[in-house]
Amino acid sequence: MVSESSALALSAVWGCTNLLAGTIGSLPLSVYREKNGARYEDREHPLFRVLHDRPNYDQTAVDFLEFMAASVELWGNFYAEIDRGSAGRVSALTPVRPEQMVTRRLDTGEIEYRWTYNGRQKVKRDREILHVRGFGGCPLGGLSTLQVGRNVFGSAQAVDRAAASMFRNGMRPAGAMIFESYLTPEQREIAETRLVEKYAGAMNSGRPMVLEGGTKWQQFALNPEDAQMLESRRFTVEEICRMFGVPPHMVGHTENSTSWGTGLEQQTLGFQKFTLRRRLRRIEQALEQQLLEPADRAAGVSISFNVEGLLRGDSAGRAAFYQTMVSLGLMTINEGRARENLPPVAGGDVPRIQMQNQPITEAGNDNAS
Known part of the structure; x- marks a missing residue:
């Protein structure tokens, strides 16, 4: 579910x-x-x-x-x-x-x-x-x-x-305890229950284990x-x-x-x-x-x-954006200031456009508008 x-x-x-x-x-x-x-x-x-x-x-x-x-x-x-x-x-x-x-x-x-x-x-x-x-x-x-x-x-x-x-x-699933002979029911109970209670879990990780009677420990590489x-x-x-x-x-x-x-x-x-x-x-x-x-x-x-x-x-990107928009007349100065949470200024509501780009035939003509 x-x-x-x-x-x-x-x-x-x-x-x-x-x-x-x-x-x-x-x-x-x-x-x-x-x-x-x-x-x-x-x-x-x-x-x-x-x-x-x-x-x-x-x-x-x-x-x-x-x-x-x-x-x-x-x-x-x-x-x-x-x-x-x-x-x-x-x-x-x-x-x-x-x-x-x-x-x-x-x-x-x-x-x-x-x-x-x-x-x-x-x-x-x-x-x-x-x-x-x-x-x-x-x-x-x-x-x-x-x-x-x-x-x-x-x-x-x-x-x-x-x-x-x-x-x-x-x-880890820990590993395996290898005994030389078969275990009695009491020994199996100790191996399967008491050792698990004592050594299993992350809190018991690193605790040394005492083995005796020819018992061997084989770590699983899992x-x-x-x-x-x-x-x-x-x-x-x-x-x-x-x-x-x-x-x-x-x-x-x-x-x-x-x-x-x-x-x-x-x-x-x-x-x-x-x-x-x-x-x-x-x-x-x-x-x-x-x-x-x-x-x-x-x-x-x-x-x-x-x-x-x-x-x-970022600041540089916003500045370039406003410069382009204002110079092309697509945005007024006060519209840009409003986007930056700034107060308007006098004369900032008039769209402006740069006039340096003129037809080549009008180059040098002071009366070109």
Whole structure:
């Protein structure tokens, strides 16, 4: 049996889930409005405070998004009860544990969501539930990683149990005591029970053993390498990372690993493009489809994550980026300062462009503009 607790007890599962959920949870989620071909953050929209600051009374936005991402990764689904105010606008989102939820399609075409909370059964329709589906999901739900990968997780658990047993026994089956003659029942009891109690275990490792009467000790040359224990553990880490789509080096498994680039910025960019992008887009589209009203969509309102923070390079890289953007007129000085959490300066809202590049036919013409 593979459950949430047993799977998360594996360091690789914990590392992958914690990395994905923590990264998604730390990204600002905001509401935007398109106006005159430009896109602006709409802080006045009722959904802005719910998604950006406080989805419900008990959770912050980071708590909520982390639980959402972890639920999708482990169970393939995330559910939240939608509370609407008197005007029909979303006022709160209260998450529901995915293992408690049962879904079915009604004859009316609606989807029914049923779960138990504090001993009471709750039944809601699809308009009252926010449902983010994971990979391969039909309308009733996505595929659960815990179920699809149960063989991978079960093998990893078996390897961990074997390793724990090996360490508990002092990392060796010890060896064999060779006697010159057959033992009496009493002597066999001493050899099999009392000696094991006295010398077995890592705490007793190194204790000298006294043998007499021609008894010989033959050490077994069995170690974790011979048992391929270490190789098996490495393989299970790579298998688990493959299940979650996380590069092994990003969860601390650096042996024989490769990366997308030579710098942290390139590695982060690759992680965002091939792992995070589809997860973020899945969440954004679910929120837009289920939380925005038709009038909002017609007015150009959208919901998206701000991934700019993931792409921040070092000081030299950021300076080169801003210099290029400002010199080409693609960004104003104050826009660059705002990204660095600096106050605006006078005259910094005007786009600027360098004028030294002129047609060759105008070279030497002082009147060239």
